[in-house]
Amino acid sequence: MKERKTGLQMTRRDWLRFMGVSGFAAGLAACAPPGVAPADDAADAEVLVDRWTTGLVDPDISGTFRIISWEGEGEIDKFIPFIEGFFEERYPNMEVEIESGVPWGDYWTKLPTQIAGGDPPDLAWQHQSRGWVYPDKGWSHSMQQYVESHPPDGWPDDWEPKMIEMSTYKGELHSLPYGWVTWGLFVNREITDSIQEYPFPDDWTWQDLREIAKEATSGEGMDKIYGCRIPIFDKTLWAVSMTWGADLFDAERTRGNFDDPIVEEAAKYLWDLRWTDGSSPTPGDEQAMGLGGEFLFASGRIGMHMGISDIAARLDNAIGDKFPWGIAPIPTGPNGRFGYEGGAQWMIPAGSKFPELAYELTRYVLSNEDILPTLGIEGSLYPPRLSLAEYGLPKGWQEKIPNAKHALLTLGLEQPTYYQYFTKYQEWSALWSKWMDPIFVEGKENIKEALVGLNNETNELLGAA
Template identity: 35%
Template sequence: MFRKLALVAAIIALLAISFGAAAAQDDMDWTCGMVDSDLAATFNFTGWEGPGEVDKFLLAFDEFFEAYYPNVSQVPNTGVAWGDYWTTLPAQLAGGAEIDMAWMHDSRNDTFGENGWLLPLDSYMEACPIPGWPDHFVGTQIDAFNYQGTQYAIPYDWAPGGFYVNVDILEAAGLEIPTEDSTWDDILEIALAVTEDTDGDGSTDIWGLGNLASPGRGGGGLYWIVKSYGGDYWNEEITESRLNDEGTIAALQFVADLIWEHGVHPTADAVAATGFGSELLFANGNVALHYALNDAASRMDELIAGEFNWTLAPTPTGPAGRYQFVGGSAFAIPSSSTQPDLAYELIRYALANPAHLCRTATMGAALVSQADFHNCAVPEGAAYADDYNYAFSVMGARDGIHPTYHSKYLEWETSVFVSNFDLLWTGEERDAAVVAEAAHEQTNALLGG
């Protein structure tokens, strides 16, 4: 995805400001003495981030290999679709595929650790410590990639969710931007007020809400809503399902009703009919409140390109309180890696070198795993900077939550959650209680197995 000149200028300015520190870091040897500098080999890595997202890391990778291992050839397999990634990667690693480094998600870490698909990193970190670890890294993300006392991946970001707001749509309707004190009833009222068939052809052209639910959406993306209604997926011991709890059912029914009863959220077919994805639907001015993670901000700014006024807002408070999704991703070394020492050195360089962390944050609108660089996530002078910081950094730190992940979570999400609750998002079933009861029984069978 093309970068706007303003974004490039902001990156250059950030680099210029920190030139002295960057130069000092450039003089530092970021190798660990584990790999021959004359190594001639291929280095295979895979991940779900594609063009426009992965670029922030590819720059650092190129710099690392050029400086230290010029005879190593990178073989990237990036931009793998999210669902495909988690289907193919376990099969590849179980079969001993030679993948040297892989993107990892906090919801999958325990599954991969339990199955022996990742190398423990503790011995590496003891022999060649990561600068800033653990004090300058986000503590919740360190814990997220630690399974049964072993660190299996090094986090590269912390990702809260929030609302992207089309300010012009709300102002035209005489409505205020929602806050963290807004309720779900308030959000529904806003959505009903602005959803409109603007050309009278019988089809909705502007939706009040977008991207809260869709076929294939995993459990993590809806958990914060479930918690705000007092529900949960399982008990604290992860031995019994709570999918048939009153609060869980109420939350999922509310989201389904946004689509089918109130018509304020587009169906998957409606999104497909526009020729856009959900992100482009907002950027095109067809959605008032679009739910997404923080790292969509720079892409949104590029796509909208000044066509309308937009900003960020916190997600609302539910009947049982306010909760906000937070998650994150990391780099891991598969147990089948042929270059594990090299992979560790690359991860260490990419995620701990202050010379480029600000650039990484700015290019990806990312709250990188080192908290000292969170102020770099938004280009200096961006109109949405203050709202971004409040909606994501401040509110995410205060109310952030995610499901209690476990070693069977990947299997549960695909075989139970998605397969059952997709029926709500496609409209095949409109009663959340019916779907929840089936998922409840299957979850208990899985947890007890």
């Protein structure tokens, strides 16, 4: 079998040596599904034809199969043994080239450029925010015919339905999810236990959060303790607005609804956390502290941190025994709870030289019950198959944080809908930054004026003006 390259131009043997052969190779062997031969023995193995092959691909096929991902070292590692094992046993004449670690901002220009230039990879990582964008522009290869003739394991009854909706455009599946997450509040109990009994009740509200955060805030300057850290972007505004009864767009995503008084009230609420109460750090505060996100929470200076479930394992490692902590669900309100995030998928770019092979690999890795638990545990992502979703919670958490499953997974699955991206979302996100950054980043007070401006330009973009 030919040597295989990654995006770092490393052979598999070099990659294993880089990661530490003595300990890591044994780990790969333990992760591998039954029947996957070790890499160095694959050349001597017979070509495997099994339930993961569709018959659409010649076993003697040769060439270079290219993959691109924004996930870098420490993130993509969990996929590599399964990708390589698939080819080594079934298509040993194929080389695999993985371009990993493409910076997030660069990824969304690099991949379209490759597709438009007629030199696309054969398989690509995709975020739900582009789930409709790429099919609408003709940048992705439909998987519908493959799913109908050779469905993934457990399809469709065992798959998270909201993730399938995000992957479907005009009735055709264009990607297959590899994991999903929900939002929660990560709670420093050393700060909050004297204010709010733990675990927080399921029916706690955004107003409850504000009151707890104000009481938990203390000190000044570099010694200040903030009661909460709530990141503010379009999805946060949507979550609060929906809880109180208003969407940011109409149901068809053809008109904006940013001039709704409830949306204005939600925006003022988020603004007040930073600029009136001072209970949530501003971007300037975080810059001065030299910390942000989950790392600021791990430092012990945040009472409640709003984040997605896949940071849980990283927090566990970063906090250690520094302080006791727990998890609370996203607050609720008159219209319900809205903290379902979604996730990411694999897609076949338009123009792929090996679309059938790309689907076989996707089906093998992303629906295989022998593989998904490893991806869930190592990535802190809920696997797309519902029967395996618990593997997205870190090991041992049932004992350490008994309510974690309920707060993140159970209540997450119960949430009625999700933030629906649309075909012009990529262009629209620039409008959000134009009108909302002065409000939420700089602290300007003209909230209503900015929302009306955003609404007008949103409608122009969507053709509803």
